[in-house]
Amino acid sequence: QDARSAGPGQVRLFRPEGQPLQTRLQLARDLHAAVRDQDFILHYQPQIMLRTGAICGVEALLRWTHPQFGNVPPASFIPLAEEQGLMCAIGRNTLAMACTQAARWQQAGYPPFRMAVNLSPAEFYSDSLVEDVAAILRDAGLEPHWLELEITEAMPLDDLGSAIRIMRELKQLGVSLAVDDFGTGWSSLSYLRHFPLDRLKIDRSFTRDVTRAADAAAITRTVIGLSGNLDVACMAEGIESVEQLDWLRDQGCTEGQGYLISRPMAADAITRLLDLQAARPPVAGGKLLLPG
Numbered sequence: 575q576d577a578r579s580a581g582p583g584q585v586r587l588f589r590p591e592g593q594p595l596q597t598r599l600q601l602a603r604d605l606h607a608a609v610r611d612q613d614f615i616l617h618y619q620p621q622i623m624l625r626t627g628a629i630c631g632v633e634a635l636l637r638w639t640h641p642q643f644g645n646v647p648p649a650s651f652i653p654l655a656e657e658q659g660l661m662c663a664i665g666r667n668t669l670a671m672a673c674t675q676a677a678r679w680q681q682a683g684y685p686p687f688r689m690a691v692n693l694s695p696a697e698f699y700s701d702s703l704v705e706d707v708a709a710i711l712r713d714a715g716l717e718p719h720w721l722e723l724e725i726t727e728a729m730p731l732d733d734l735g736s737a738i739r740i741m742r743e744l745k746q747l748g749v750s751l752a753v754d755d756f757g758t759g760w761s762s763l764s765y766l767r768h769f770p771l772d773r774l775k776i777d778r779s780f781t782r783d784v785t786r787a788a789d790a791a792a793i794t795r796t797v798i799g800l801s802g803n804l805d806v807a808c809m810a811e812g813i814e815s816v817e818q819l820d821w822l823r824d825q826g827c828t829e830g831q832g833y834l835i836s837r838p839m840a841a842d843a844i845t846r847l848l849d850l851q852a853a854r855p856p857v858a859g860g861k862l863l864l865p866g
């Protein structure tokens with residue numbers, strides 16, 4: 575089960591689900607040590623304007639390399655961290671790393687772009703969220719409007735009133751708000767009127783099927799229209815093919831991210847991409863900026 579046995583250059587993910595209890599308990603213990611030692615790093619996935627290929631933002635994605643098991647995917651260790659009461663500590667550290675990196679790119683003179691950071695339910699509902707975000711932005715020297723917080727639609731919304739209040743307080747700080755995995759969760763449109771949102775992110779499960787399933791295409795078209803009517807931006811997640819990208823752009827979706835454009839990458843690889851973009855600005859007419 576050692577990830578290194580996958581051979582050089584190969585990334586194999588370690589899936590704790592389905593592992594013996596012993597292993598999962600060890601993983602929970604190791605997670606505490608990882609938090610203590612700040613063993614997490616961030617990768618960044620570029621987000622582009624679909625018409626020009628220009629980078630409009632990056633999404634920060636957590637990475638944890640376990641000393642023995644190798645890369646454990648966030649979808650596996652984040653629920654474990656929530657269970658262990660570690661997610662707020664991890665989240666604060668993530669936000670600080672992401673904001674510091676965003677400020678660093680700006681200070682280096684690159685054209686500024688948004689930094690999107692995912693918020694877990696535990697963080698969203700934590701009492702000190704708003705002050706913590708404010709303090710992190712101040713320490714990093716990042717203007718609030720460059721930070722976007724992504725709230726997944728899978729987040730439990732047991733109390734609409736407090737969710738609205740938290741979002742309004744975040745907006746007052748000046749950060750922007752996106753609904754992640756849109757179309758998979760709350761499945762009620764009424765909250766959209768009350769939430770101060772800036773962006774809907776169409777879930778990957780729809781993007782995957784837009785060119786081959788009528789229902790996914792219909793839902794996606796509706797979401798794009800909805801975002802226009804609500805005057806919020808619309809971003810497609812998980813774009814993997816040129817056909818998907820062309821379809822989304824033709825339907826009026828303005829922004830996107832996905833493996834076709836770029837995988838999530840370490841900060842220095844993003845810096846190289848920014849250098850490339852500076853040397854050869856993206857051409858209008860849908861010419862894509864592909865790394866490497």
Ligand code: C2E
Pocket residue numbers: 619634635636647648649652665668691692693694724726754755778811812813814831832833834838
């Ligand atoms: P998400 O926020 O919806 O992030 C997008 C996920 O889709 C990422 O997986 C990304 O690597 C992957 N992805 C991007 N483009 C493509 C594509 O074209 N095809 C496919 N198949 N996948 C693509 P990742 O990094 O494994 O993260 C999974 C989830 O874990 C995230 O989903 C997010 O919900 C959560 N997560 C990641 N980092 C953080 C974090 O710092 N804090 C919190 N609270 N959650 C995080």
Ligand code: MG
Pocket residue numbers: 633692724754
């Ligand atoms: Mg996200």
Ligand code: MG
Pocket residue numbers: 754755775777778811
């Ligand atoms: Mg998502």
Ligand code: MG
Pocket residue numbers: 754755777778811
């Ligand atoms: Mg998703």
